Amino acid sequence: MSQDDISHLVLLALFEGGNEYWSSEYLAYGASTLLDRITAGEYVNQRKNGLKLIATLKLLDRDYLQDQVESAGAFVITRKDADWPQRLDDLKAPPVALIGRGLRSTLCALNNSLSIVGTRNPTSYGVRVAGDFAAGAVDRSWSIVSGGAFGIDSAAHRGAILAEGQTIAILGCGVNSVFPSGNDRLFREIVETGVLLSEVLPNVHAIPARFLIRNRLIAAISRATVVVEAAFRSGSLRTARDAAEIFRPVMAVPGPITSPTSDGCHRLIGERTAEIVTSIADFMELVGPLSE
Numbered sequence: 001m002s003q004d005d006i007s008h009l010v011l012l013a014l015f016e017g018g019n020e021y022w023s024s025e026y027l028a029y030g031a032s033t034l035l036d037r038i039t040a041g042e043y044v045n046q047r048k049n050g051l052k053l054i055a056t057l058k059l060l061d062r063d064y065l066q067d068q069v070e071s072a073g074a075f076v077i078t079r080k081d082a083d084w085p086q087r088l089d090d091l092k093a094p095p096v097a098l099i100g101r102g103l104r105s106t107l108c109a110l111n112n113s114l115s116i117v118g119t120r121n122p123t124s125y126g127v128r129v130a131g132d133f134a135a136g137a138v139d140r141s142w143s144i145v146s147g148g149a150f151g152i153d154s155a156a157h158r159g160a161i162l163a164e165g166q167t168i169a170i171l172g173c174g175v176n177s178v179f180p181s182g183n184d185r186l187f188r189e190i191v192e193t194g195v196l197l198s199e200v201l202p203n204v205h206a207i208p209a210r211f212l213i214r215n216r217l218i219a220a221i222s223r224a225t226v227v228v229e230a231a232f233r234s235g236s237l238r239t240a241r242d243a244a245e246i247f248r249p250v251m252a253v254p255g256p257i258t259s260p261t262s263d264g265c266h267r268l269i270g271e272r273t274a275e276i277v278t279s280i281a282d283f284m285e286l287v288g289p290l291s292e
Contacts, residue, residue, distance in 0.1 A: 001066055005076040007031035008097035009065040009201065014038075014056060015096070017199040018213040021047075023093040031078075031096070065201065072176035072202040074101040083107040085221050090246040095199040095217065101175035102195035109143035109166045114283070115218050115243070116144060117236040118152025118228040119261050126152055126229035126261060129253055131159030133226060136280030138165025145170065145222045147214065148178070148196070152228045152236075154186055160194075167194040170221065172214040173206035174198055212238055219243035224287045226277060227252045230264030237264050244273050249287050251277040 008031045015022045026034055037043070038057055044050035069076060077084055077098040085107060088094045100107070114137045116130055134144045134156045144160035146153040148169035160167035167190055173179045175196045178187045190196060199217065200210065215235060219225055219242035227250070230236040240250045252274035255262025268274035277283050 001069070001076065004031060004080065005078065005097075006062050006066055007035055008076060008078050009069065010035060010057070010060055010062065011096045012099075012199065012201055013060055013065060014053060016210070016213065017095055018093045018216065020093040023096065026096050027094075068176070068202045069099065072101060072174075074099050074175050074202050075104060076100075077104075077107070077197075085110050087222075088217065088220050091216055091220050093216075094220075097199070099175050099198050099200070099202055100195050101202075102191040103166075103193065104195065106143070106166045106168060106195040110145075110168070110221060112141060113143045113145050113168070113222040114287075115222040115225040115239070116146050116152065116156035116228060117215075117218060117225065117230075117239050119230050119234060119236065119264075120149050120151040120153075121261065122151045122155070122229045123255075123259065123261055125255065126253075127155040130155035130228045131162070133228070133253075133280055133283070134159030134165075134167075135163035137283070138163035140280070140284060143167060143194075145218060147171070147211070147218055148183060148187065148190075149211075150180055150183065154183060156228075157186060157190060161189055168221075169194070169196050170214055170217050171196060171198040171206075172211035174200050174202040174204040176202035177205050179206035211235060215239040216242045219248060220246055222248070224249040224251065224283070226250075226283065227265055227268060227274065229253070229255060229259075229261040230268075231260055232263040232267060234264045237268065240268055240273060250274040251283060251286065253277060 143166040146156045225243040252265035
C-alpha cells in the first residue's frame with residue numbers, strides 16, 4: 001500500500017463522509033498536503049474542532065489503519081486510480097476515498113449500472129419486481145447497485161447474482177463490519193461475484209446517520225435509479241432526490257393505491273421527480289441511449 005493510500009485512510013478516520021467543507025479542502029490540496037495543513041494548525045482559527053483534529057491526528061496509528069484494510073482482504077480506491085468511479089465527482093461532497101472488498105474488476109462494470117432501491121419491508125410484489133428488474137438489466141449487460149439492506153436491496157442483489165451478473169453493495173458501515181448481519185450470506189456471495197464499497201474504514205460499525213450519507217453514493221455512482229417500493233417517508237426517497245439533484249434519471253414502479261409501501265413511489269411520480277416504469281423494457285427505452 002502506498003503512502004498516498006495511507007494518507008487517504010487517515011482522512012477517512014478523521015472525517016465522516018458527506019462533509020462539503022472537508023471534501024472541497026481535499027480536492028484543493030490532496031491527501032498529504034491537507035494532513036500537513038491540519039498538523040500545522042491552519043484550521044485552528046477556521047474550524048471549531050481545529051485543535052481536536054490536531055490531537056486526533058497525532059494519536060492515529062497509520063500501521064493499524066493499513067492493517068485494518070489488509071486483514072479484511074480489502075483495497076483502497078482514490079482518484080489517482082484508473083478505476084475510480086468518476087460519476088461520484090458530480091456530488092457536492094464526493095468521497096475522499098473508497099474501501100472495496102471483492103472483485104475490483106467489478107468497478108469497470110459501473111459504466112452501465114442501475115441502482116435499485118426501496119423499502120426494507122417490501123411486499124411479495126416488490127420483491128418480485130426488484131428481482132426481475134435486476135435480472136433483466138443484467139441480461140442487457142448492466143450491473144446492479146444497491147445498499148445491501150433487507151427488502152428491496154437484497155432482492156435486487158439476489159436477482160443480479162441469480163442472473164449471473166455483477167452487483168455492487170454500497171454500505172453505511174465498514175466492509176469488514178457488514179450490516180445487517182442477517183445478510184451475511186448475501187454479502188459473502190457479493191464478495192465472490194461483485195464488490196462491497198464503503199467510504200468508512202473496514203471495522204467501522206453502522207449508525208443510522210451513515211446510511212443517509214451513503215445514499216448519495218448509490219445515487220451518483222450509477223447511470224440511473226429505480227425505486228421499487230417505498231413508504232411516504234423513506235430513505236429511498238432521499239436516494240431518488242440525490243440522483244435527481246445531479247441530473248441522473250429517476251424512475252419509480254407504481255403499486256396499488258391502497259399499499260403504504262407504494263406511497264413513496266407515487267409521491268415521486270406525482271412530484272415529477274420520477275418517471276413511471278413497469279418493466280425493464282420501459283427502463284431501457286428511457287436510459288438505453290445512455291449506455292456504453
